[in-house]
Amino acid sequence: MNGAGNLMDFLDEPFPDVGTYEDFHTIDWLREKSRDTDRHRKITSKSKESLWELIKSLLDAWSGWVVMLLIGLLSGTLAGVIDLAVDWMTDLKEGVCLSAFWYSHEQCCWTSNETTFDDRDKCPQWQKWAELMTGHAEGAGAYVLNYFLYVLWALLFSFLAVSLVRVFAPYACGSGIPEIKTILSGFIIRGYLGKWTLLIKTVTLVLAVSSGLSLGKEGPLVHVACCCGNLFCSLFSKYSKNEGKRREVLSAAAAAGVSVAFGAPIGGVLFSLEEVSYYFPLKTLWRSFFAALVAAFTLRSINPFGNSRLVLFYVEYHTPWKTTQLGKYPVLEVIAVTGITAVLAFPNPYTRRSTSELISELFNDCGALESSQLCDYINNPNMSRPVDDIPDRPAGPGVYNALWQLALALIFKIVITIFTFGMKIPSGLFIPSMAVGAIAGRIVGIAVEQMAYHHHDWIIFKNWCRPGADCVTPGLYAMVGAAACLGGVTRMTVSLVVIMFELTGGLEYIVPLMAAAVTSKWVADAFGKEGIYESHIQLNGYPYLDVRDEFTHRTLATDVMRPRRNDPPLAVLTQDSTTVEDVEALIKDTDYNGFPVVVSRESERLIGFVQRRDLTLAIKNARQKQDGVVSSSVVYFTEDAPQLPASNPQPLKLRRILNLSPFTVTDHTPMETVVDIFRKLGLRQCLVTRSGRLLGIITKKDVLRHMAQMMNQDPESIMFN
């Protein structure tokens, strides 16, 4: 760690890359933290020197809040723009606004002054394609033409989306949450949160959602917000040069993303805490809170839906790890799935509309003025009950019709989301699960309601329903169903409930929602402990050390460390007897990320650890700039090197890049403790000693491999690369 401290002085010299990491490598959290403390200390001590330095130090102290403000503003704006664009393009599949083509259906009829229409969806300015092209609004011909153009637009949108992703930013596909989880746990995937990804993901997200595929924008919005976070990190060296601090910002950005996706700022903070983040100190909690607040406020100011409460949802996807033969041809796959989706979705009113509207309708209760099919109850005037006393009314033909359509929609949604999953376009995960749950919930709700009407003398209904009072609310069943389904997929609990009630405003339903969340978690856990994101991480083989897996096997550090029994001895450096040549050979022959430094090969007493990357750079630099350093120069990690005559090969002093406080455990340490240490301290590697003698090394990958082995999984299948 002190090595890291010295590293900073070293960094002042022209060594731009010392202390950074390579792509697809894991960061060392302790080292990053230590580097940040050094930086902070330097700024604090400088701030006493002049007013300018004082101002700089104040700016530095507030830069965290500034970054949060910027993230909130940008992600709120992007979410608003995406919402407006999706709205317009979804309607474009059906028709166009004559007064201004950039108006969506709703805006078109809104601005039309003839608001006396009972059905606000109908106004002369808005024309369906068939009407516009042939002049006939009704009839079989118009229906077929509309149907055809609907499918055509959908195919065009999805083709554009998949092509853009393929050509410009392959990282823009999927929801991005599994990768963000992995990145937040300390893995480096360069470009995953880059500017190109941000741009392409925003554009293709609009296209993909508008195409009507069974996918949604909530997960991708988290990715978009994290890209914003990464973008603003580059403005401040505090964040751009420190991978640990950068991840604190990204955690907060994830919260802002969920905040704008659902209009749920608190839910966003909790989602980041419960589901995405790895290292989440209280400071990050407060900042996430602020970012989520600003983002929600910005989005509300844009007010894309004309109501100032919430941003409704669009479809996302569900059910993992199916890959079709088509998977090898991503563009063809997307076109095929879009075609099937569009062809099958159009005839059923519950699948034609956007999933957000569907969910919204399913959640709603039937008021007296509701024109929906779902509210076609028979009012019985003989019983002189108030009109809005729904539960005790028998269902009319519309409700039975709706039931059948809902059942078909349920099957369609489940099947199509399975196939939509894994396609190479931006796609979210929340909404298809919610839609499936909401449909199932509503069906159950209506069934119970009708049972209560026809059999109100049954014992369960007798105590439950007092005459004349509400006793069954099908909308509540839909809400609880949506929560339960989403909870089963993601295994969220607290954040799920908070998102649900921020989304619906149904604060009084906390208890049923909590019960649904706990039950669905129990049931889902009985089938397997992993939520969809963890499964996705495993499927991709990212080196992610899940905090939830409990390690309960009785193995010791000595069983996991390398070298194993028949392996060649550990590659070590000695503090004062290795030559530059030897070091270069070692670097060439091995691909380890670092090497322990010992007093001598005989005593094997550990004095420190040196990173491969730093070693390579230091030797390269010394060979170029330092006179007398040649292949036969001796590398010294000690405090002093002997004074040699100028004619001899000059010693190369490298104590500055030596980490003098490497993390060590004894060979008797149980692996459960080692796993705990790796998780909590975010280590990359740990050295194993016995009575001060170096025995071996354990890396994060060794730990992951061992855990997989203990769970009878193939250890190689789970590793990245």
Place this chain on the structure above:
Amino acid sequence: MNGAGNLMDFLDEPFPDVGTYEDFHTIDWLREKSRDTDRHRKITSKSKESLWELIKSLLDAWSGWVVMLLIGLLSGTLAGVIDLAVDWMTDLKEGVCLSAFWYSHEQCCWTSNETTFDDRDKCPQWQKWAELMTGHAEGAGAYVLNYFLYVLWALLFSFLAVSLVRVFAPYACGSGIPEIKTILSGFIIRGYLGKWTLLIKTVTLVLAVSSGLSLGKEGPLVHVACCCGNLFCSLFSKYSKNEGKRREVLSAAAAAGVSVAFGAPIGGVLFSLEEVSYYFPLKTLWRSFFAALVAAFTLRSINPFGNSRLVLFYVEYHTPWKTTQLGKYPVLEVIAVTGITAVLAFPNPYTRRSTSELISELFNDCGALESSQLCDYINNPNMSRPVDDIPDRPAGPGVYNALWQLALALIFKIVITIFTFGMKIPSGLFIPSMAVGAIAGRIVGIAVEQMAYHHHDWIIFKNWCRPGADCVTPGLYAMVGAAACLGGVTRMTVSLVVIMFELTGGLEYIVPLMAAAVTSKWVADAFGKEGIYESHIQLNGYPYLDVRDEFTHRTLATDVMRPRRNDPPLAVLTQDSTTVEDVEALIKDTDYNGFPVVVSRESERLIGFVQRRDLTLAIKNARQKQDGVVSSSVVYFTEDAPQLPASNPQPLKLRRILNLSPFTVTDHTPMETVVDIFRKLGLRQCLVTRSGRLLGIITKKDVLRHMAQMMNQDPESIMFN
């Protein structure tokens, strides 16, 4: 750690206390975790042996959820009983119900069938004391008599409360949250969560709140819930024998406590996470969630207030570290403060009523039917505006009168809570802060509202208030004020907002509430980083390693470890050359909690660490039961001990109590890393080595002392004992 593993086998023999801790000592989290994993492993392997063992293992796996269920049920019930009792006793100060003396004022008038009364507070069954004793309900004489009896009852209640606490359970005083925080961080305070504390705290809490003192029941309810948690831990050896697991249960119990205190289950979970807990894995999050759910559900079933939404608040206290001369005479102090409170509170209607009612009235908006003084607006029929359009009406004399009374109440509340703080009775912290904030907020709200009325042509109001629309809501100002004040006192953010909106149902006010929470945190942090609980912990000198303090000084482990430069050398044991006599002398001469074991005094190579308590017990046991172990026997920590003839003193083999994986850092490790390791791994001590040679030891107290020194505080003043 492996030592801990072996310890378990050892524990099967009659050593009841091996592996436990003494009072006022810190636990070793890693060791507790390791012991639990061992226990779990044993049960899992046994479960394959027979059906009975399988059932036992399933029971063990579910015991966590069972404990949560029990905690939820008991704490919900206790909260309900406390609410009912407080309700009754608060009213008892004013009068009695003739139809049944155990009815509170509200219940009394509720059951009376004459519900036609406009004012539901007036019914013939409920008689004030003066009316009951003299027959006169009105007049100066009746007023004085009522006043006198009010004060008398208050004095009686508070005298009973302070006496009970003093005699039976001194730990029952205060809110208990600072101590619970300390306990959850790993400190042992025996009896603090015991059965007596539970019983006495419940009873005296009712007495203290009923006496009308400026204190509240929310904090103490957290203490009560934690006592319930501790009680149910004793039912399962999994929790009663493991201090780490016990703390997981206590974290969840704290969530249940807040859940019933405010009727805010989600807020409770977040409070436990943000404010109280130290080690809060996701598993505990889910269990807390469940416990909070059950507790809220139980309380709702009891339904103490007849509305099924929320449990309103009672007063709590505020503003720390003032102690009066009276502090030395706790009973006298309580009586005096109660007397002053009662005498001053009675004449002002805003201080006479319970603070929960006050806050509730301040939060409320003025509807058309509101009879409160605060709603005495002048309706202007000429302007033909709707009746409930409040903001544009001028205030009547009642409002101005109320303003003065509120201002006086504000001063009174602030002053009296300062003095109420620290008295030896159960007292909470949330409500007086909320009351102060709500009063201030309402005053500001009314002022702004009247400004908007009289100067609606000012620019700020012009854009803000459209004619005929609501533009200023004084109730919202009160709510935001309460949140801001509470946030400033406790420095909560997310949990504060969630509690506030669970409490008020005001989901649409998330944005102003969040803004208030963030602002008050910023302002308060400018005066000092500590919230009230941390200040209280420091005041009491508990060894609490706060996760929020950032340690940024450039000191190394070598600067903190003991022995210091001129100290005697470190007390160590050797693995095979110390006699029983030597060990006993070492135990007698020092008071260290444990001793490092080295290969030999010359090489100083560390092999393990042994706890003082285990060593004492092992030697005592061996002397009693093992033949041939005498003072001159050699203690062996090695794997094998030499075979000696029976006539010689027999060797004492103690490898089983040796921790073979003590935690080590090098002397070059920066203290910021050491602090991080202590926090995250919950260590008691850490050994310092250089190249495998033992140099010294750092304990948790050394770390705390060093941190205090670095912050220029007196290191001795902050230490317990």
